[in-house]
Amino acid sequence: MRAPSYKERERQRREQEILDAAEQLLIERGYAALTMDDLADAVGISKPTLYQHFKSKEDLAARVIVNALQMLEAHLQQPHGDSPLAHIVKTFRHLLEQRHASGGVLASLGPELVVKAIHTSPLLAEHKARIVKLLGELVDEAKARGEIVDSIPTSVIVRSMFCLQSALTDLEPDLEHSLIGVIHLFLYGIAPRADAGSEPTKERRNP
Amino acid sequence: MRAPSYKERERQRREQEILDAAEQLLIERGYAALTMDDLADAVGISKPTLYQHFKSKEDLAARVIVNALQMLEAHLQQPHGDSPLAHIVKTFRHLLEQRHASGGVLASLGPELVVKAIHTSPLLAEHKARIVKLLGELVDEAKARGEIVDSIPTSVIVRSMFCLQSALTDLEPDLEHSLIGVIHLFLYGIAPRADAGSEPTKERRNP
Amino acid sequence: MRAPSYKERERQRREQEILDAAEQLLIERGYAALTMDDLADAVGISKPTLYQHFKSKEDLAARVIVNALQMLEAHLQQPHGDSPLAHIVKTFRHLLEQRHASGGVLASLGPELVVKAIHTSPLLAEHKARIVKLLGELVDEAKARGEIVDSIPTSVIVRSMFCLQSALTDLEPDLEHSLIGVIHLFLYGIAPRADAGSEPTKERRNP
Amino acid sequence: MRAPSYKERERQRREQEILDAAEQLLIERGYAALTMDDLADAVGISKPTLYQHFKSKEDLAARVIVNALQMLEAHLQQPHGDSPLAHIVKTFRHLLEQRHASGGVLASLGPELVVKAIHTSPLLAEHKARIVKLLGELVDEAKARGEIVDSIPTSVIVRSMFCLQSALTDLEPDLEHSLIGVIHLFLYGIAPRADAGSEPTKERRNP
DNA sequence: GATGAATGAGCGTTCATTCAT
DNA sequence: GATGAATGAACGCTCATTCAT
Numbered sequence A, B, C, D: 001m002r003a004p005s006y007k008e009r010e011r012q013r014r015e016q017e018i019l020d021a022a023e024q025l026l027i028e029r030g031y032a033a034l035t036m037d038d039l040a041d042a043v044g045i046s047k048p049t050l051y052q053h054f055k056s057k058e059d060l061a062a063r064v065i066v067n068a069l070q071m072l073e074a075h076l077q078q079p080h081g082d083s084p085l086a087h088i089v090k091t092f093r094h095l096l097e098q099r100h101a102s103g104g105v106l107a108s109l110g111p112e113l114v115v116k117a118i119h120t121s122p123l124l125a126e127h128k129a130r131i132v133k134l135l136g137e138l139v140d141e142a143k144a145r146g147e148i149v150d151s152i153p154t155s156v157i158v159r160s161m162f163c164l165q166s167a168l169t170d171l172e173p174d175l176e177h178s179l180i181g182v183i184h185l186f187l188y189g190i191a192p193r194a195d196a197g198s199e200p201t202k203e204r205r206n207p
Numbered sequence E: 001g002a003t004g005a006a007t008g009a010g011c012g013t014t015c016a017t018t019c020a021t
Numbered sequence F: 001g002a003t004g005a006a007t008g009a010a011c012g013c014t015c016a017t018t019c020a021t
Helices: A006-029 A036-043 A047-053 A057-077 A084-100 A104-109 A114-118 A122-144 A154-167 A175-190 B006-033 B036-043 B047-053 B057-077 B084-100 B104-109 B113-120 B122-144 B154-167 B175-190 C006-033 C036-043 C047-053 C057-077 C084-098 C104-109 C114-118 C122-144 C154-167 C175-190 D006-033 D036-043 D047-053 D057-077 D084-100 D104-109 D113-120 D122-144 D154-167 D175-190
Strands: none
Touching: A006 A036, A006 A047, A006 A057, A006 A104, A036 A047, A057 A084, A057 A104, A057 A122, A084 A122, A084 A154, A084 A175, A122 A154, A154 A175, A154 B154, A154 B175, A175 B154, A175 B175, B006 B036, B006 B047, B006 B057, B036 B047, B057 B084, B057 B122, B084 B122, B084 B154, B084 B175, B122 B154, B154 B175, C006 C036, C006 C047, C006 C057, C006 C104, C006 D006, C036 C047, C057 C084, C057 C104, C057 C122, C084 C122, C084 C154, C084 C175, C122 C154, C154 C175, C154 D154, C154 D175, C175 D154, C175 D175, D006 D036, D006 D047, D006 D057, D036 D047, D057 D084, D057 D122, D084 D122, D084 D154, D084 D175, D122 D154, D154 D175
8 A cells, every 4th residue: 555656656747747838838828829739849748648638628728727726725725814914915925926837827817818718617617716705705804804995896806916917027127026016006006095085196196 | 192092091991990800809709719700701801801901810910909009109198287197097097998999909918919929010019118118107207206106116017007907807797886996906006105115914904 | 693603603513523522432431431631632622622612521421421312312202103113123223323423322321331420410310211211101002012022121121222232343244234133132032922921942942 | 289378278268358349349330430449448458458469450350350251151161951042041141140249240341341451451351252252152052953043143142141231220120020021032032033034023013 | 902712731639559667 | 468658640620821713
């Protein structure tokens, strides 16, 4: 009764390699422009071998996204002390940092590049729903505690977390600084206003 | 130097028709899923006629984007009184409202669609650079006047304006409310902090 | 209001060319072994052109069979004087003669080479049912008149007409003679017995 | 010169298992639709093991057919008393009954399956030739004895025995009755005519 | 100038066949 | 000797692009 055999481990490693490469290409070019040929080349294997691990391109893409969602879900389910907002921010930062590793695909979850093409997978829909629910609850909790402003719909806040990933580029001269910039934009954007209800454009300018 | 002949005007009208239809399809289905057949059908002309106006699919897509950018550029170049921020916000709102008309393509500026097209078409790159420069200058001006916080890099702010389009969905129950939500998120996100430099997570919670 | 234009006639001719070539290949190699590449080569056109005429391989094959069935149906619906058997024999001869032209595919209708693969087409099923019904009625009528022996099930007789096509080869030294041989075999095989009910093996041998 | 070792017997048993499974699948789905994967699964072994017994799919199919032919040959070579016709009929009935067991493949001798295989495998061609010769001799002998009509070419009679298998379907309500029907059709079809040379269509109807 | 028809190149997928273990 | 895993070669099909009319 030993651990998975060498063969089995090798297989898993290969599978992860494929998933990683697929994620990269998915982020760079989107679902439609990702070809199985290119993917096979990127991994350094032949096309039929891909199909020994994933039964179709759609299946493969679904797995990539599910993977990312699971990682995010795991992150979200860690205990979060007494401040939901702190947890949200930590998650957001994680998302930004992982942008090109195992979370970047999620940036496309809003405007549907991948999602529309994949909308067939119930597994995926389920996972996505769970994440959105989890994040939504966290946001609502934070709102209840007065950590987040009431006036912005929860759904908008949740989606912002994903799409703001695109506000970051790797060409940035000081990446960490920009990253903090995005976080601040988000954080202050959702923070309760000192002078509730007033438009900063008008109010703040003339103190 | 006569006025454009009837033929010429007709031609231009047809061309605009094509661009409009292309934009619609581009937004609805993305670049890869847009076929020249479908486009020709949508406009009610034949495929070879398309190629009399645009030399390739890529060229066509580039022109669509350029069109959108020009519209945005025109908007930006209007005189803007004494508040750059007000102008930025008006532009942002315009962007959000046109999401599905003549500006929606810009939301896809990250993946799939443009990433390739922009590197191919110098015309497009040029236009994009001009817009980004214009917006950047506006942001910098606003920063100088204290209308926008200093700590977030200008490039991040500019990119946020584009990618936050994806925070909006048409499935929203109260679209206008969500739209205002996004604007507020952005506006407060970039507004100067009352207690500059401090993290709202920490400071605001324990006043 | 003229006859179909040149273009249209040309198109129809091409389509018939494809159908003929497809039938040939279908007879020679069966459905599965017929490749669209080979067919295109055989006709002397490119593969995509095939798809301008037929939306899939299955559709193409179905059309070939329907064609053959229609020809047969037309033949069957001619008025047939007072002898159903004579009409059956004429049809059978027709079938044997057309074996390699527009009727050969039908030989496969019994043991299902094509049919099983095509069983999706309701159009085809309908046509086939109609033919079988027509032929069956003819056989029953002949039975009622005493032209055909009662003891062989009608369905067996009908299917024999199709599968006996394979009893003929083109390698035959005297094709017409063999053809008559098959007809006789069939004709005497279904003819009423002089000494009804007796097995020829036993009875005839010892007169 | 010892008896085959255990290993060797085991090997032969396995080989027969493969051949049986292959025959089944061949009858059910035809040559093209039979995949080596499915076959390996059906036998419960791995694909490379198949190739230890047969050097190719074509080889395997040829062996299946040869097997069936050998069985038929054995049947034919049994002593046949004084009536060649009786022997022929017994063989025919055997063929019909085995349609789905060890002789069914022969029904497909026309299209798809064998047409190619038979031109490739000399072994197979040889076997087929032998059977056809044996059957042909039997028919000729029967003709000489006046048990079979002279006017039908021997080759046609022989081929009829094979292709008439397709006149039977398993959907038949009373299979045994249909089977007898086919035998009678064949038997009377080749039986000597009472009024030799006359067409039943004309002669029998007006006595 | 507009189009019906044609096609080269490529896509996702499958399968007979072969290594390496 | 048996197998999991790998792959070259094809297959059905699509699409951007181009002639001939």
